[in-house]
Amino acid sequence: MTVLEISGLSARAGETVLLDDVSLSLEPGRVLVVLGASGTGKTTLGLAATGQARPGIALSGSVMLEGSPLLVRTAPELRRARAGVIGHLPQQPSAVLDPVRRCGPVLAELAALRHHGRAARLAAARTALAESGLEQALWRRFPHQLSGGQQQRMALATTLVNRPRMLILDEPTSGLDAANRALLTARLAELSRAGTALLVLTHDLTLARALDGDVAELRDHRLVPSPTLTDPVRSDRPPPPSPSSPVLVVRGLTVRAGRTTLVEDFDLELAAGSRTTLTGVSGAGKTTLARALAGLTPPSAGTIEIDGVPLPRLARRRTRAQLRAIQYVHQDSRASFDEFRDVLDQVADTARLLRGLSRADARLEAAETLRCLGIDAADRRPGQLSGGQLQRCAVARALLARPTVLICDEVTSALDAANRVRLLDFLAAEATRHGTALLLISHEDVSAPFAITMPE
Numbered sequence: 311m312t313v314l315e316i317s318g319l320s321a322r323a324g325e326t327v328l329l330d331d332v333s334l335s336l337e338p339g340r341v342l343v344v345l346g347a348s349g350t351g352k353t354t355l356g357l358a359a360t361g362q363a364r365p366g367i368a369l370s371g372s373v374m375l376e377g378s379p380l381l382v383r384t385a386p387e388l389r390r391a392r393a394g395v396i397g398h399l400p401q402q403p404s405a406v407l408d409p410v411r412r413c414g415p416v417l418a419e420l421a422a423l424r425h426h427g428r429a430a431r432l433a434a435a436r437t438a439l440a441e442s443g444l445e446q447a448l449w450r451r452f453p454h455q456l457s458g459g460q461q462q463r464m465a466l467a468t469t470l471v472n473r474p475r476m477l478i479l480d481e482p483t484s485g486l487d488a489a490n491r492a493l494l495t496a497r498l499a500e501l502s503r504a505g506t507a508l509l510v511l512t513h514d515l516t517l518a519r520a521l522d523g524d525v526a527e528l529r530d531h532r533l534v535p536s537p538t539l540t541d542p543v544r545s546d547r548p549p550p551p552s553p554s555s556p557v558l559v560v561r562g563l564t565v566r567a568g569r570t571t572l573v574e575d576f577d578l579e580l581a582a583g584s585r586t587t588l589t590g591v592s593g594a595g596k597t598t599l600a601r602a603l604a605g606l607t608p609p610s611a612g613t614i615e616i617d618g619v620p621l622p623r624l625a626r627r628r629t630r631a632q633l634r635a636i637q638y639v640h641q642d643s644r645a646s647f648d649e650f651r652d653v654l655d656q657v658a659d660t661a662r663l664l665r666g667l668s669r670a671d672a673r674l675e676a677a678e679t680l681r682c683l684g685i686d687a688a689d690r691r692p693g694q695l696s697g698g699q700l701q702r703c704a705v706a707r708a709l710l711a712r713p714t715v716l717i718c719d720e721v722t723s724a725l726d727a728a729n730r731v732r733l734l735d736f737l738a739a740e741a742t743r744h745g746t747a748l749l750l751i752s753h754e755d756v757s758a759p760f761a762i763t764m765p766e
Contacts, residue, residue: 311376312337313476313507314359314396319371321354321363323694328354328367330531336476336507341498341523343510347726348698350528352511353401356480359509360398361388364693376475394424397469401480401697401724403461404645406468407453413464414439414449417471424472438471439464443493455567458485458641458720459592459753466494476507481697483514484723485641487591487753495520513698513726554581557747558603558636558715563612565598572598576612578762580715580747585738588751590764596751597641599764600717603749604638616714634664637708641720641751643700644692653687653695653703654680661710672710679706682736684729697724702733709737712744719751 314336321329329351336342346352354367361380363369373380378391400406408416417435425434439446442463453461462485469477479498483491495517502508502523512518518525527534556579565573573595580586590596601607603614605625614621616635622628637660640646647656657680658672667675680687683702685695692700701721708716718737722730741748 312374313376314509315372315374316359317372317374319355319358319369319373321351321358321367321369323367326694327531329358329528332371332528332531332533334509334526334533336509338475338505338507339502341502341508341510341521343512343518343521343523343525344528344533345513345515345518345525345726346511346528347513348702348724348729349696351531351696352528353480353696355528356398356400356478356509356511359478360392360396366691366693394472395474396476396478397472397474399466399469399477399479399482401484402642402644403458403465404453404642406465407461409453412450412452413456413467417467420468421471434471435467438467441470441497442467443490443497457593457595457597459487459490462486463490463494463592474506476509477501478509478511480511481513481724482510483512483517485592485720485753487589490592491517491753513724515727554583556580557582557617557745559613559615559618560603561613563599563602563614564610565595565602565607566610573602573609573764576764580749582714582745582747583741584760585741585748585750586760586762588749588762588764589753594764596764597719600638600719600749600751603715603717604636605633606638630664634711635714636717637711637713637715638717639704639708639719639721641723643704643721643724644697646704647692647700649692651691653690653692653700657687657703657707657710660707664711676706676710679709683733698726698729701725702729705733705737709740709746713746715747715749716741717749717751720753721750722752 312335317333319329319332332355334342344352357363358369358373361373361383369381375391375395380388383391414435417438418431421431421434425431436446444463456464482494486494498508498521558580560576560578563573563576576599588596598607602609605628608623621632625633654673654676658676661667661672661675662669683706685699685702687703701724705721722733725733737748740746
């Protein structure tokens, strides 16, 4: 029996075509990997396969789940039709993780859809946690106490807990280091062999090659079979300037949460115009360090200096010049934008508020920066942009502050090869042009001249 059958699916946001006449079918155990550049409609396709669409997007065509139509159903009817049949892992874990509830009890509550009795629900939740590569010690943590990679795997656990017959996974390897990416790939292969149908939406060519399934590509909003799994993109990134006196000096930085030490006795120096990669396994404390430098998470000990001047521990105690000096691009780009305001205005706000530009001048500068990154954000809200497009918008917003130090946390995780190179080349050029020190937190090869690895 066919689990999912999509016929003639189209998606439009006003006059903009997002998907055009897409058709596919999945039987039990079949794997279909859909590749596509940022903005080609992968996330829209994943949502449509569950009978949903983002606000302002109209769907047409047919989506059948085990022979039952989804596009004609109300929200309560959709929930009942999907329960235990289909699981959806969105690109941003924040979409499914409750920020005010501990992760383990939420898993157990979700398990009640298919498992009866408290013991069975707890067992199913703990199994899903283990199968997602997470330690049982994370049961009592809130989502904000998890690293980006741990949040990604916790979101996966929410889809596995009820043993759905089909999984839709939108960029499932984003935020994962190489070891956890390999574990996830192996787990997906096991699920497929056990009869679970998989629809994988990704730009990760390594994942596409590793999964034993069919591969298609979204190109010009249509589904094209059998793309070439090669990455021909090359970069002519210029070298950074010769090392100079450091503009950022960090000494003995330590961050604790209760009795847990997240970052311990960390030292760092960054010179003007330098490019440094910070790597480490998921949960090593990379994002915590970044947030501490930006004043969003207070350190327990240590000092942070910009141009020889100590910074207050908290952002709210820093002057406007100090806020401008260190800009941080969070890995959850969608959560960093106000969904009810135009993206262009939000990108321009940094230049207006931190550099004193007029609204008109700030918008012109924002539009030009976004154009260099391949984005036209005029009159568009966050819900009308893909995850990869929003990542580039978040970088542009931080760059408009003309910071002394720019911290980029997994800003290429949702980008295809061409747009990844485009963004990194642009960052390198801007760093050289303005003397900005770049700290790039990434699991991917971003080809920075200097690299630091955080200990486990």
